[in-house]
Amino acid sequence: MPTTIRTFIQLLLRVIEISYPSHWVSDLLHSIIRDTLQSSWRPYQDAPIPASTIGQRHPHIKIQLGPWMADLEVLVASALQLFASPLVLPPQFPSVADTVVFSSKIIPLPYDIGYGGNPALALLFVAPGTNPKASGFTIHKLLLSRKSEGDNVQIVSSILTCDVDFSTRTGTVSWRMHTPRVESMKQAGWRLYLWRLDVSFIGQPLHPFRFTYSHILHS
Structure with a gap:
């Protein structure tokens, strides 16, 4: 699932760190970072997931x-x-030197929704004209859309x-990102939300999106 795709890639990198050949995972990583990954998988949107779905293609x-x-x-x-x-x-892929830690004010999630039970939180950056609170805005739909919503x-x-x-x-939140990408978001008027992925709850937007460079965290 994309909520754990970062952890999955970290696992792949750890496999290399403990001396497995890097070419074992490089092909898969190529398809991920170049956004060409294909799959015969489909998400099962209920729970528990029945065993009969494991072999479905x-x-x-x-x-x-x-x-x-x-x-x-x-x-x-x-x-x-x-x-x-x-x-x-x-070609547009950044080097480590091109990434910086940023911080921004944010509107917190409501207390009763917010942070209990080890929540899976994410920052949601949204361009003008896109409504993340619309009924059709889900991770599954983003993944399986006919066109990418990355812009x-x-x-x-x-x-x-x-x-x-x-x-x-x-x-206040902080994160690391490619500097030109953040500058472009700011100029275009993107909004910033806090998203609790495990319960599919999106908070209120911060608009206009403002950020600062977190020099203390920069490395």
Whole structure:
């Protein structure tokens, strides 16, 4: 699932770190970072997942990973030194030096929804004209859309810090991202939401999206 795709890639990188040949995973990583991954899998949208679905196969379709590229490009750029032979990266792919830690004010989730039970939180960056609270806006639909929504939506699961004050209903988050991407979002008027993925609850937007460079966290 894309909610854990960052963890999955970290697992692949760990396999290389413990001396498995890097070419074992490089082909899969190529298809992910170049957004060409195809699959015969389909999400089962209920629980529990019946065992009968394990072997089911469907016609291959392209999996739309565009909305997760801002997160994935930072992760992969930071691990390129692990590969014995270089990964062939897209032309726009950043180097580690091009990524910076940013911070922004955010509107916290309601207390009764918010942060109990080890929540799966993500930052949701949304372009003008896209409504993430519409009924059709789900992770499954983003993944299986006929066209990528990466130009309108970016989902960042690698939140570095998330500080919330329930008494004042204010919060601050920090994350790492490619600098030109963040600057472009700001200029285009993107909005920033806090999204609890495990219960599919999206908070209120911060608009206009403002950010600062977190020099203390920058490395």
